[in-house]
Amino acid sequence: MAVLKVVDRDGVEHEVESQTGLKVMEVLRELDYGVAAICGGMCSCATCHVYVDPEWASRLPAPMSDEKDLLTELSHYEARSRLSCQIDFTPAVDGLKVTIAPDE
Ligand code: FES
Numbered sequence: 001m002a003v004l005k006v007v008d009r010d011g012v013e014h015e016v017e018s019q020t021g022l023k024v025m026e027v028l029r030e031l032d033y034g035v036a037a038i039c040g041g042m043c044s045c046a047t048c049h050v051y052v053d054p055e056w057a058s059r060l061p062a063p064m065s066d067e068k069d070l071l072t073e074l075s076h077y078e079a080r081s082r083l084s085c086q087i088d089f090t091p092a093v094d095g096l097k098v099t100i101a102p103d104e
Helices: 024-028 065-072
Strands: 002-007 013-018 049-052 081-083 096-100
Touching: 002 024, 024 096, 065 081
Parallel strands: 002 096
Antiparallel strands: 002 013, 049 081, 049 096
16 A cells, blocks of 8 residues: 545645556546546556656656657646556556546
């Protein structure tokens, strides 16, 4: 189990405890205030877009080129944008904080 801190689209911060071994998206899509994740993690829809907390941004593996390509097409893209389906939810990221990006 590990904790994921989630800031929803209303700016409210939540702490979610979930099993590890999932993608961050899989944790978020179970939440009422979470993400749609329409493509199911195939890196093609960007409905799992989040902003990683600055403290964590450099601690995650860098995005692969297909993730980066999709992110940079988004109107709400920022330097710390990530697709949550491409982030492993492991014990190493216990306490990771993400903010759910606005709908496109
Ligand atoms: S769930 Fe579709 S890109 Fe992440």
